[in-house]
Amino acid sequence: MEIARQRIFKEYQRIFSRFLGLKLTFIDIKEVNCGSENPKKAYLEALRLKKPRILQHGNGLRLIIPVIANEEISGLLLTENVRPSFSNSQIKALSDLLSLTINSIAKAHFDPSNFKEMDGPLATRAQKSLIKAIEYIKKNFHQEDISLKKVATEVCLSQYYFSHIFKKELGMNFIEYLTRVRLEEATKLLNNPGLNINQIAFAVGYQDPAYFSKLFKKHKKISPLNYRNNKNKKNNFKIKIKRRP
Numbered sequence: 001m002e003i004a005r006q007r008i009f010k011e012y013q014r015i016f017s018r019f020l021g022l023k024l025t026f027i028d029i030k031e032v033n034c035g036s037e038n039p040k041k042a043y044l045e046a047l048r049l050k051k052p053r054i055l056q057h058g059n060g061l062r063l064i065i066p067v068i069a070n071e072e073i074s075g076l077l078l079t080e081n082v083r084p085s086f087s088n089s090q091i092k093a094l095s096d097l098l099s100l101t102i103n104s105i106a107k108a109h110f111d112p113s114n115f116k117e118m119d120g121p122l123a124t125r126a127q128k129s130l131i132k133a134i135e136y137i138k139k140n141f142h143q144e145d146i147s148l149k150k151v152a153t154e155v156c157l158s159q160y161y162f163s164h165i166f167k168k169e170l171g172m173n174f175i176e177y178l179t180r181v182r183l184e185e186a187t188k189l190l191n192n193p194g195l196n197i198n199q200i201a202f203a204v205g206y207q208d209p210a211y212f213s214k215l216f217k218k219h220k221k222i223s224p225l226n227y228r229n230n231k232n233k234k235n236n237f238k239i240k241i242k243r244r245p
Contacts (some may be wrong), residue, residue: 005091012244022082023079023080023104024077024078024079025077025078025080026067026075026076026077026078027043027075027076027078028079039059042064043064043076045225046064046065046066046076047076048086050066050068051066052064052065052066052095052096052098053091053095053100054091054095057171058152061091062078062079063078063079063091063094063095064076064077064078065077065078065095065098065099067077067100077098079098081183084107103195126165126169127156127165127169129155129156129157129162130155130165130166130169130170132154132155133151133152133154133155133162133166136151136154136155137151137177137178137181138181139175140180141178141182141185141204141205142182142203142204142205143205144205144207146178146205148162148163148174148175151174153163162174175176179215179219180219182204182205182206183204183215183216183219183220185203185204186200186201186203186204186212186216187220187227189203190224190227190228191228191231193232197209197212197213197224197225200212200224201213
């Protein structure tokens, strides 16, 4: 995944440079504390807020874009100097556009729920097996008896080796990934008012609704019921706005 990430960002650095005239540099999260005090302060501020920041740099301005993948910040993308001839609103709009585009790319390529096979000869046998395993999990996550051993058997790998490559390639273990898939499906089902919380728990593979609610709150920082209520309030608010003359 690390090699793929570097290759993808290198390609998008080239594209942005060509069409926007901006050169981008990726800084890994581990390297953020390096460098002089002024940039480091701006870097840490961007990480804390998870929002782009604008830094005075020489005779121009530098945009700092946090890159978020797997719900965690993996690093920062820095632009070379932006011409000071741009207005503040133009620079702000550019930083927001870059942030939206770059993080859409990051989610598509690095989120384990969107994990896809690497191109052609770069895909190893282990990676191809992992692709099949993820497809199996997505189709069968609702089964109560789905397990690391069962999925490893499905893709003809030993339980130990499958566990090893799963953690290495996705950056999380089997249970963590299964939980993520189940909870993402649960958030979709919560939009259906015809299903109660117990039914949703059963539908995504949890036979104990209380445990499901506890797990949901742990990962989403909100209970399933409150998540649904908040969603309904937002939808009702949007409907009221649309109805205003």
